[in-house]
C-alpha cells in the first residue's frame with residue numbers, strides 16, 4: 001500500500017458537484033485509470049480516500065488536496081509507477097474540470113490531511129464593482145474593529161481572527177482581486193463569502209476561488 | 222441567447238437550484254466536437270429530468286452511434302426540474318444542449334425518446350422551453366426537425382400534432398438514414414414538406430401530417446387516409462435483422478442518478494406471449510446477442526466507466542439460450558471483483574435462484590419475481606401460468622439461501638377478474654411469508670408490488686375495457702385488509718397514473734388537442750406521483766368534447782378500426798384477436814419456441830431475414846410470402 005497526496009483543480013462543470021459526489025468521481029476515475037485503490041479492512045470494505053476540507057459549491061478550486069491509498073500489488077503490470085505516469089493516467093480518465101496538478105508519495109502513517117491543514121488562500125474576484133482603493137479602505141475599517149461578529153447557522157462567532165492575511169490588486173482586465181488567507185482548521189474555518197458580507201458588498205457577480213492550502217509542513221519551510 | 226451568454230447566466234443562479242450538477246454537462250465520455258467541422262447537429266432528448274434520462278439505454282445507443290459519424294454531433298438534453306424551469310423562464314434562457322450549451326432551436330434535428338405515455342405533456346414543455354413551436358404545423362425549415370421514437374410511439378396518434386417524424390420500432394438504422402436525407406435536403410435549400418416526403422420513403426417511418434382521420438358518429442375511427450398518393454397505407458415497424466453491437470461508450474454522470482450502472486441488452490423480443498405485455502408483442506422476433514459480445518462489452522464498459530454495477534437486460538433472461546455459460550463466465554471473471562451484476566426478469570424456478578446466487582457477489586439485495594396472477598383462472602387469462610407449487614418451492618429456496626427480502630409483482634384489474642381472484646393473491650402471499658418465517662423467522666420480508674392493469678395497443682387485450690376505478694379500490698382494500706401483517710409491505714400503482722395511462726395508451730388523434738390543453742393548464746411531470754394534475758386533464762377533455770371513458774371503459778367491437786391499426790408490428794391483428802378469445806375462454810398458448818402459431822412476425826420480416834443469412838431468430842424459417850398470398 002502506498003499513500004499519495006494529490007493536488008488538483010476542481011473547475012468548470014465540476015464546481016457544481018458536491019463534496020460527496022466528488023469522492024465517487026475520484027473512485028470511478030481511478031477505476032478507469034486502472035490504478036487500484038486500497039480498501040479498508042472489515043466487513044464492508046470501502047476505498048481508502050481522505051479528501052481535504054470541502055469546497056463551497058460553485059467555487060473554483062485551483063489547489064485542492066486529497067490523500068489516496070493505492071494498492072500496487074493489484075496494479076496492472078503494464079503500468080509504470082512514476083508520479084508523472086500516475087497523474088497522466090488520472091487526467092486521461094477524469095471528467096472535464098478535474099485535473100491533477102501534482103502527485104506526491106508521502107509516508108503511509110503521516111497525520112491526516114485535515115489535521116495538518118492550517119489555512120487556505122482564497123481569491124475573490126469583485127469584477128469592477130469596487131476599485132482596489134475603495135476595497136482597501138473598507139478592509140482597513142473592518143480590520144480596525146476589535147472584533148467582527150457574524151452569525152452562521154444560528155451561531156455567532158468572531159470572523160476577525162480567521163482572517164490571517166490579505167492583499168488587493170487589479171487583474172489585467174481591471175477586475176479588483178483580493179487574495180485572502182483564512183484559517184482552515186476544524187475548530188476555526190474562515191469563509192471568504194462571510195468576509196464579503198461583512199464588508200457590506202452585494203454578493204452577485206463576485207467569484208470565489210480557493211487557490212491553495214497551507215499545511216503544517218509547508219509552514220515550517 | 223448564445224452559448225456563452227447561457228453559461229454566464231447559469232453561473233448567476235445555478236446555486237439556487239437543487240442538484241445543479243444536472244445542468245452543466247462535462248461528464249466523462251460526453252462528446253465535444255468542433256462545430257465548424259459539423260454538418261448536422263442533433264440533440265437527443267429525454268423529456269424528464271437528468272436523473273431518469275441518463276440511464277436510458279436508447280439514448281446511450283444513439284449517442285454512441287451518431288457521434289461515430291464524423292460530420293454529425295449528437296448532444297443531450299433533458300427536462301429541467303421545476304425550480305430550474307422557473308429560473309430559466311424568468312430569465313428567458315432557452316433549453317440548451319449539455320455539451321455545448323447551444324440553444325436547442327439551433328439544432329438540425331431533435332430526437333425525443335418517449336418510452337411511456339406519461340411523458341406526453343413533458344414533450345410539449347420541452348419544446349416550449351426550447352422556444353420551439355409545439356405544433357408541427359407551426360414549424361418550418363428554419364426549425365429543427367422533431368423526431369420521436371420509443372415504445373409509446375407504437376400508438377403515435379395522441380402525439381401526432383407535435384411530432385414531425387415518428388420512428389416506429391428499432392431506430393438504429395433509420396436514424397442515420399434520416400440524417401443522410403436531411404443532409405442532401407439542406408444543401409438544396411428546399412421546403413420542409415420536401416424533406417418529409419423524402420423521409421416518408423424510409424421503412425419504419427411515420428409522418429402523421431400525411432394522414433387524415435375520419436370518425437363514425439359513435440366516435441370510433443372510420444378510416445385514416447393518406448393525403449398523398451405516395452404515403453404508405455401501412456407503416457411496418459423497423460427491425461434490425463441482427464442486433465447491433467452494444468454501445469462502446471457510456472456517459473458517466475457526475476451526480477447520482479436513479480441507476481448508476483451500465484446496461485447491456487442480451488436479447489430482444491420474447492416468445493412467452495403473456496397477453497398483457499406490450500413489449501412481448503412489439504419487440505418480436507427474438508434475437509440474441511452472442512455471448513462473446515456480451516462479455517466483451519461488459520469488460521470494456523466496466524473499464525471505461527468505472528461503474529460497479531451491470532444490468533443485463535431482456536424481457537425474459539432465462540430464455541437466453543446461453544444463460545448458463547454466460548453466468549458461469551461472469552462468475553469466473555468477476556467473482557473476486559467488487560462488481561454487481563443484475564439479471565432481471567428471470568423465470569420463476571429454482572434454476573434462477575442458482576443463477577442469482579452465482580452473480581450476487583457479497584450483496585444480498587431483494588429477490589424479485591413476477592407471477593402477476595394467483596388464481597388459476599387469471600393465470601390462464603393472461604397466459605402466464607406459474608404453478609403454485611413451483612412458486613412456493615422457489616420462494617423456499619430463496620429464503621433458505623440467504624435472501625431476506627422477496628419482491629413479488631402482481632396485477633389487478635385484469636379482464637374477467639373477480640374479488641375471488643384477488644383473494645387468491647392474498648392467500649398466496651400469506652403462504653409465501655409463512656415460508657419466510659419458517660426459514661429465517663422475523664427477518665423474512667415480503668414486498669408486494671400491486672399494479673393496476675392497463676390494456677395496451679398491439680396486445681390481445683387491446684379490445685378490453687379497463688377495470689372500473691371503484692372495482693380497483695375495492696380490490697386494493699381487500700388486499701390491504703388481508704395482508705396487514707408484519708413482514709408484508711405493499712406498494713400500489715397510483716390510481717391517477719392508471720387512469721391517465723388507460724386513456725392515452727389507446728388514444729386517437731383527437732387527444733393531441735387534449736394533451737395540448739392539459740399542458741396549457743399546467744399538466745406536466747404526469748408520471749411523478751404528486752404532480753398528476755387531474756383537474757387539468759378533465760377540463761381538457763371536456764373542452765374538446767371528448768369523454769375519457771370512451772377510451773378507458775369501453776369494450777371495443779371485434780371489427781373496430783383502431784387508431785394504431787396502420788402501425789404494423791408484424792404480429793397480425795387476426796392473431797391478437799384469436800389470443801383475446803382464447804384468453805376469455807381460459808385457454809393457454811404455449812411458448813412459441815416449442816411451436817410456432819404463426820403470429821405473423823416471421824412472414825412480415827421474411828425479406829430482411831433472407832437478406833441477412835447470419836440472423837438467428839427463433840421463429841421457424843418460412844419462405845417469403847408476399848402479403849396477398851396469405
Ligand code: SF4
Nearest residue numbers: 813817818820823840
Ligand atoms: S412467428 Fe411463430 S415463432 Fe416467431 S414469434 Fe411468431 S409465433 Fe413465435
